[in-house]
Amino acid sequence: MLSQIKDIASNLAPRLIEIRRHLHSHPELSGQEYQTAAYVAGVLSSCGLHVQELVGKTGVVAELPGANTDLRLLAIRADMDALPIQERTGLEYASHQPGIMHACGHDVHTTVGLGTAMVLSQLGEPLPGTIRFLFQPAEETAQGAGWMIRDGVMEGVNAVLGVHVFPSIAAGSVGIRYGALTAAADDLELVITGESGHGARPHEAIDAIWIASQVITTLQQAISRTQNPLRPVVLTIGQIQGGRAPNVIADQVRLLGTVRSLHPETSAALPSWIESIVAHVCQTYGAKYAMNYRRGVPSVQNDPALTQITESAAEEAWGSDRVQILLEPSLGAEDFSLYLEHAPGTMFRLGVAAPDRPSYPLHHPQFYVDESAIVTGVVTMAYSAYKYWLSR
Numbered sequence: 001m002l003s004q005i006k007d008i009a010s011n012l013a014p015r016l017i018e019i020r021r022h023l024h025s026h027p028e029l030s031g032q033e034y035q036t037a038a039y040v041a042g043v044l045s046s047c048g049l050h051v052q053e054l055v056g057k058t059g060v061v062a063e064l065p066g067a068n069t070d071l072r073l074l075a076i077r078a079d080m081d082a083l084p085i086q087e088r089t090g091l092e093y094a095s096h097q098p099g100i101m102h103a104c105g106h107d108v109h110t111t112v113g114l115g116t117a118m119v120l121s122q123l124g125e126p127l128p129g130t131i132r133f134l135f136q137p138a139e140e141t142a143q144g145a146g147w148m149i150r151d152g153v154m155e156g157v158n159a160v161l162g163v164h165v166f167p168s169i170a171a172g173s174v175g176i177r178y179g180a181l182t183a184a185a186d187d188l189e190l191v192i193t194g195e196s197g198h199g200a201r202p203h204e205a206i207d208a209i210w211i212a213s214q215v216i217t218t219l220q221q222a223i224s225r226t227q228n229p230l231r232p233v234v235l236t237i238g239q240i241q242g243g244r245a246p247n248v249i250a251d252q253v254r255l256l257g258t259v260r261s262l263h264p265e266t267s268a269a270l271p272s273w274i275e276s277i278v279a280h281v282c283q284t285y286g287a288k289y290a291m292n293y294r295r296g297v298p299s300v301q302n303d304p305a306l307t308q309i310t311e312s313a314a315e316e317a318w319g320s321d322r323v324q325i326l327l328e329p330s331l332g333a334e335d336f337s338l339y340l341e342h343a344p345g346t347m348f349r350l351g352v353a354a355p356d357r358p359s360y361p362l363h364h365p366q367f368y369v370d371e372s373a374i375v376t377g378v379v380t381m382a383y384s385a386y387k388y389w390l391s392r
Ligand code: NI
Pocket: 104, 105, 106, 139, 164
């Protein structure tokens, strides 16, 4: 089976590169993936899959029926959206859309999803069980997975596989991570209200700017002294607004930030922990506060058994020297975690670094993908899917 998958995938390589370049030069922003979705639906229909469009706003769902439709159902997820970045790669297939770029490799994820559907539909016989392909919109805004799930795409799904490109691994290699892959990412808004007064008479006022600075400092110190250092928390206040004049004490300050964590118990406890610190500091100095803590996506926790399947699939396909076990998670966020609230899953990292070019990080205007990675991704995904029904 593996050699058959590898043969079909390498024969498809020129077509896969053509698909990826089309997607790369026609990027669309989150929630606006209409052309991309139509293109994806076209490719899937031409493979003979049953395709549903406009799922989860601009998402596409397709099923490849297995020999036994009563067996466990496997979902494969790919995201399709691009970023508001002006591309500066100078490539001949660079973005045709000013200010929009596939700088997070979602063009590659979509191509790997399509390539997997193409390869598996060209095998002489059907797979043991059914695969549901999920092409989701709006990953960058952490909305698309939720939209898809609300439209029922996880109904009946027993496991889900995903992939994300990784510029710190060479093309041709795959990264496998057991446990936490990405962080929970929440939004924090605090409004601290004091009392205005003359800048020369602080004792007659309640200085919201100074109290806000105490809140920020205390939160950072409290992380280092009261949070378990083996369960990291990152709290960044990225925006601060308040005050009107240099000699007038500000009566109100608004703080906006992001809160990242890896451990589910830590994540669950963060809102009340933050609020108790804010409340105590404000109370000490007579200020009032309002806190708005908005849950973002949870941490991606890769399932051990499914991760083992992708690891052994990659190892059989490429040899163990081209499979890296990743020792560290990322504190970035990924809405793949929302699917994992409905079924276990795993996401592997696809190396995309080219041997002869500098490797730029994700979301960089010069982000570059060595396209040989596409076949690596397709074979790893397709063979993992096959091995899924052999497990247990
Ligand atoms: Ni991404």
